[in-house]
Amino acid sequence: MYPFISEEQKMTVASIREFVAKEVIPVAPTLEARNEYPWTLVDRFKEMGLFGCIIPQEYGGLGMGFATYALVVEEVAAGWMSLVGLFNTHLIMAYIVVNHGTLEQKRNLLPAMARGEKRGGLALTEPDTGSDVQAIRTTATRQDGHYALTGSKMFLTNGRNGNTFALLARTDPNATPAHRGLSCFIVEKGPGFVVGSDADKMGYRSIDTCQIFLEEMPVAASTLVGGKEGRGFRQVMDGLEVGRINVAARAVGVARAAHEASVMYAQQRHTFGKPIAEHQSIQIRLADMAVNLEAARLLTHAAATRKDMGEPCGLEAAMAKLFASETSLNGTMEAMRIHGGYGFTKDLPIERLYRDAPLMVIGEGTNEIQRLLIARKVLERHRVSQ
Ligand SMILES: Cc1cc2nc3c(=O)[nH]c(=O)nc-3n(C[C@H](O)[C@H](O)[C@H](O)COP(=O)(O)OP(=O)(O)OC[C@H]3O[C@@H](n4cnc5c(N)ncnc54)[C@H](O)[C@@H]3O)c2cc1C
Numbered sequence: 001m002y003p004f005i006s007e008e009q010k011m012t013v014a015s016i017r018e019f020v021a022k023e024v025i026p027v028a029p030t031l032e033a034r035n036e037y038p039w040t041l042v043d044r045f046k047e048m049g050l051f052g053c054i055i056p057q058e059y060g061g062l063g064m065g066f067a068t069y070a071l072v073v074e075e076v077a078a079g080w081m082s083l084v085g086l087f088n089t090h091l092i093m094a095y096i097v098v099n100h101g102t103l104e105q106k107r108n109l110l111p112a113m114a115r116g117e118k119r120g121g122l123a124l125t126e127p128d129t130g131s132d133v134q135a136i137r138t139t140a141t142r143q144d145g146h147y148a149l150t151g152s153k154m155f156l157t158n159g160r161n162g163n164t165f166a167l168l169a170r171t172d173p174n175a176t177p178a179h180r181g182l183s184c185f186i187v188e189k190g191p192g193f194v195v196g197s198d199a200d201k202m203g204y205r206s207i208d209t210c211q212i213f214l215e216e217m218p219v220a221a222s223t224l225v226g227g228k229e230g231r232g233f234r235q236v237m238d239g240l241e242v243g244r245i246n247v248a249a250r251a252v253g254v255a256r257a258a259h260e261a262s263v264m265y266a267q268q269r270h271t272f273g274k275p276i277a278e279h280q281s282i283q284i285r286l287a288d289m290a291v292n293l294e295a296a297r298l299l300t301h302a303a304a305t306r307k308d309m310g311e312p313c314g315l316e317a318a319m320a321k322l323f324a325s326e327t328s329l330n331g332t333m334e335a336m337r338i339h340g341g342y343g344f345t346k347d348l349p350i351e352r353l354y355r356d357a358p359l360m361v362i363g364e365g366t367n368e369i370q371r372l373l374i375a376r377k378v379l380e381r382h383r384v385s386q
Pocket of ligand 1: 158204
């Protein structure tokens with residue numbers, strides 16, 4: 001347990017850790033090998049209220065702070081990273097509705113999202129654009145009191161098994177700058193929403209990641225988040241702060257699992273007459289993994305705590321996401337080296353951790369984009385007057 005968290009948070013962590021140990025770790029290898037969606041665990045998430053982690057209690061959620069949420073995500077990811085996919089973009093969507101939606105949107109959506117009846121996602125990426133969000137081509141054309149959505153979205157997490165999405169589309173093709181022409185809609189599956197093929201991924205398996213097509217799909221004007229056009233980019237960027245805290249926490253979970261397994265294995269495996277933990281080169285690896293893991297966790301907790309205090313945390317969330325995901329990527333590689341040939345087999349969880357880690361470098365804005373964002377914020381903060 002970590003020294004910087006409250007007694008209440010420790011209890012939450014303990015109960016999620018027990019759930020993961022008893023109900024997730026035993027089934028994860030089989031489900032992931034079959035690339036099978038974890039429906040039973042979806043039901044358990046519903047029972048535990050996890051679909052409503054950060055949804056306010058007045059709308060039926062658990063009303064958790066972001067720091068507690070990050071701890072929950074770390075626990076789940078340490079058991080099986082894919083499982084976080086059930087509620088990551090779902091909760092980014094809920095956050096957008098809580099903070100930018102109309103009262104009617106909050107009342108209609110949030111209680112059902114908290115119960116996990118409406119399970120959501122975030123539809124930004126398109127076949128031709130991911131990092132460059134302003135270049136989104138999907139259009140929302142106003143017609144007789146509703147909008148018609150036309151275009152395609154790529155890599156939509158929960159695209160097949162979810163039912164409600166926050167979707168970014170262009171309402172004004174002539175707006176300058178281009179992001180002022182983007183608006184966010186709450187889109188429920190229906191006529192005109194066509195689910196295409198699932199991506200066949202190296203990791204993050206068992207969670208559906210799909211292309212979808214919008215064929216002049218009609219959506220009511222009341223689904224426009226906040227009721228005004230041109231605000232979608234800012235709404236979504238605000239939501240991605242939560243997404244980056246989530247990815248950072250996920251990465252900490254994966255790095256922790258790799259480190260814990262390595263510490264155990266290094267004491268059990270003998271070479272040249274002694275446990276490999278007694279070889280200095282292994283000790284150096286274990287030490288570097290431990291330091292990076294702790295630093296990643298502290299950055300994540302700092303970003304989440306700022307968010308809980310209502311302070312801007314764009315810079316801190318980007319730093320946490322960047323550092324934690326690189327820590328996870330390097331840490332899983334180090335774990336594989338420590339485990340030798342056995343780490344390369346499917347008999348141990350190391351190879352799954354190694355396949356899951358790279359997604360954290362890519363999702364919620366690649367690490368190249370995080371660096372651009374961090375540099376911009378640092379330069380803004382320390383502007384030299386000419
Ligand atoms: C498993 C999975 C699940 C996903 N789930 C979702 C989801 O639910 N919803 C959703 O909307 N998206 C989702 N995505 C998409 C993900 O967010 C994008 O893949 C990511 O944002 C990168 O976009 P891209 O793949 O188009 O890469 P590109 O934008 O084409 O980038 C390619 C490379 O160029 C670099 N690059 C781009 N621009 C710059 C620049 N200005 N300076 C320096 N380098 C640059 C990038 O860092 C990257 O290395 C998911 C992706 C995966 C793999």
